[in-house]
Amino acid sequence: MxxxxxxxxxxxxxxxxxSILHNNALQYSSVQLGVIDFDDTYGAQLPDEVQKSLAEQLNDMGFSLLNDKTSKLIENIKIACLDFLQHVEKPDKTTLSKHITATIPLEYNYLSNIFSEVEGITIEQYFIRLRVEKAKEFLVYNEMSISEIAFQLGYSSVAHLSGQFKKVTGLTPGYFRTLKNEKLRSPLDKL
Incomplete structure (x- = not known):
């Protein structure tokens, strides 16, 4: 399960x-981004009181249980986008759509339509927001030059990064860096 x-x-x-699972002495086989696999330890479903307690503790930490099929699908698409972002600088030339369909074995058009219906933006727009937030993180902590950030995030050029950054934030990356304001960033899980 x-x-x-x-x-x-x-x-x-x-x-x-x-940590929450250990504190509740719940046995599991694995925990990945977005999913806990209990194998057959608890049968088809956790006992109601255990599931309710787990849901409350997860909510206290900013997480929530997904119960319907569409919510699970949307969350899996978001996780696939985050995974792609973490590996985007590698030159294997896999596209976002191919990565998503390799992760979620459904037609990309179907996934894209469902995502747009529920989230109100396309998967590509969501991914652009993720990239811009990651760029903001790099800029706030002043770890790399703007050209290094562009390369790290898989942009073809600094101009491409700057264009998307300005479109999303209204600021250039250079100006954003001078502000050094963490309050202008959004956590990735809130996108």
Whole structure:
């Protein structure tokens, strides 16, 4: 049995969920971004009181259980986008759509239509927002030059990064860096 969780976007999120499972003495076979696999430990479903308690503790940490099929699908698309973002600088030339369909074995047009209906934006627009937020993180912490950030995030040029950055934020990356304001950033799980 698997339980799907919303807002798990990084390794720290995964560790927080594992901590909750350990605190409740719940046995599991694996915890990945967005999903806890209990195997057959608890049968087809967790006991209601256990599931309710787990849901409350997850909510306290900023996560939530996904119960309907569409919500699970949307969350899986978001996780696939985050995974693609983490590997986008590698020159294997896989596209976002191919990565998503390799992760979720459904037609991309179907996934794109469902995502747009529910989220109000396209998958590509969502991915652009993710990239811009990651660029903001790099800019705030002043770790790399703008050209290094562009390369790290898989942009073809600094101009491409700057154009998308300005379209989303209304600011250029250079000006954003001078502000050094963390409040202008959004957590990736809130996109």
């Amino acid at each position: 698997k339980i799907y969780i919303k807002n798990m976007v990084c390794e720290r999120c995964r560790l927080a969920v594992i």
